[in-house]
Every structure is written in structure tokens, then in C-alpha cells.
Amino acid sequence: MAGKPKLHYFNGRGRMECIRWLLAAAGVEFEEKFIEQPEDLDKLKNDGSLMFQQVPMVEIDGMKLVQTRAILNYVATKYNLYGKDMKERALIDMYSEGVADLGDMIMLLPLCPPDQKDAKIAQIKEKTTNCYLPAFEKVLKSHGQDYLVGNKLSKADIHLVELLYYVEELDPSLLANFPLLKGLKTRVSNLPAVKKFLQPGSQRKPPMDEKKLEEAKRIFRIK
Numbered sequence: 001m002a003g004k005p006k007l008h009y010f011n012g013r014g015r016m017e018c019i020r021w022l023l024a025a026a027g028v029e030f031e032e033k034f035i036e037q038p039e040d041l042d043k044l045k046n047d048g049s050l051m052f053q054q055v056p057m058v059e060i061d062g063m064k065l066v067q068t069r070a071i072l073n074y075v076a077t078k079y080n081l082y083g084k085d086m087k088e089r090a091l092i093d094m095y096s097e098g099v100a101d102l103g104d105m106i107m108l109l110p111l112c113p114p115d116q117k118d119a120k121i122a123q124i125k126e127k128t129t130n131c132y133l134p135a136f137e138k139v140l141k142s143h144g145q146d147y148l149v150g151n152k153l154s155k156a157d158i159h160l161v162e163l164l165y166y167v168e169e170l171d172p173s174l175l176a177n178f179p180l181l182k183g184l185k186t187r188v189s190n191l192p193a194v195k196k197f198l199q200p201g202s203q204r205k206p207p208m209d210e211k212k213l214e215e216a217k218r219i220f221r222i223k
């Protein structure tokens, strides 16, 4: 029997958090090998484990997979979270990419220079309320179903709900005018596997604070 997937990343959200969410929502147990020093990353690079010299890297089913989206797509396919046909898959990809665009802006916020931070936050809030959340609310409204695609949970729902948690962390009022998104968030959060992941003590990572930011900068040698 194949062992648990092993996730190689630093002990923070970054690009690995969406992979943690997806595995957890699929009910898959996973191990984490944390990169704690720049030398740990060098070791992975030097032993040929990282095709493009970057993490996230996930050891799964005898492979060492890199590239966040490739990893997500493999997990989604394996655990039946990727639609029933080409058209559903195209929609799931389209929604997931939209989530990633806004999610990346939020993820990179801590790296924003202090003098540009307020403007960046304002820009993110504007895009959240005027573009991304209305777009997803419209999808749910258009078909009246419980999930974004095919009336069945897919990776798009999981990515979107993860994003909604980050949006709320930024400003809880941003979700106020989106009742269907709030409903999706509640529905997905109440799925037993997700509920477990949302509880304290799970492998979910907290928001990036100053200390974590310094750790990430040191490990990834970000100036």
C-alpha cells in the first residue's frame, strides 16, 4: 500500500497551503518535512529532488512532484475532485485560476514594501468586492446548486473556500454582500474532513506574522 504523501516546504502557508487544504478536504493524511534552514533547501536542490530547484514538492505514489498546480491537479484527479468530463474540468480550471489570481495577491501582501502596503490592500479589497466575489456569486446564482460545478464538490470549491477565509482575515465585511458564497463557505466547512482541518491542532497554518515572514525570507534567501 502506498504511504502517506510527504510534503516538502517551510512551516508556513505560502504556496503549499492550497495543497494542504485539498489533501485534507479529500480526507488524505499527509506527512510534512519542514525546510527549516536555507541548507535544507540546498540539500533538496543538490540531490536532484526539485526539477526546477523550487518547492512545493510532494512525494506521492513514487513521484517527486513539483509545480503547485500540477500537484493540485494530480490530487484532484486521484480523489475525484475534478469534474466528470472535459467541460466540467475546463470550468473547474477556470474558477481555480481566478481563485489563484486573487489568492496570490493576498499571499504576496506580506512582502509588499511598507510604504506601498495601504495602497496594495485597497487594491486587493477593490478587486475582491468588484470583480472576484461577484463573479463567483454569479456562478452559484446562475444554477442554484450547492457547488460551483456539476452539483458536486470539486477542487474549485475547496480553493474558493480557502480564499474566502483569507478574504475574511483581511476584512470580514468583504463577504457581507455575498450570501451564496457565505453559504458555500458554511457548507464546505461543515464537511467532516474540512471541519477536522479547520480545528486547532490540524496541519492548517496560521496567517503570516513578522516572525514567519523573516523565517521565509531567510530560508528562501529573499532580500
Ligand SMILES: N[C@@H](CCC(=O)N[C@@H](CS)C(=O)NCC(=O)O)C(=O)O
Pocket (backbone or CB within 6 Å): 014, 015, 053, 054, 055, 056, 066, 067, 068, 069, 220
Ligand atoms: N511555479 C512554482 C513556483 C515555486 C516557487 O516560487 N517556489 C519558491 C518558494 S514559494 C522557491 O522554491 N524558491 C526558492 C528558489 O527559487 O530558490 C510553483 O507554483 O510551484
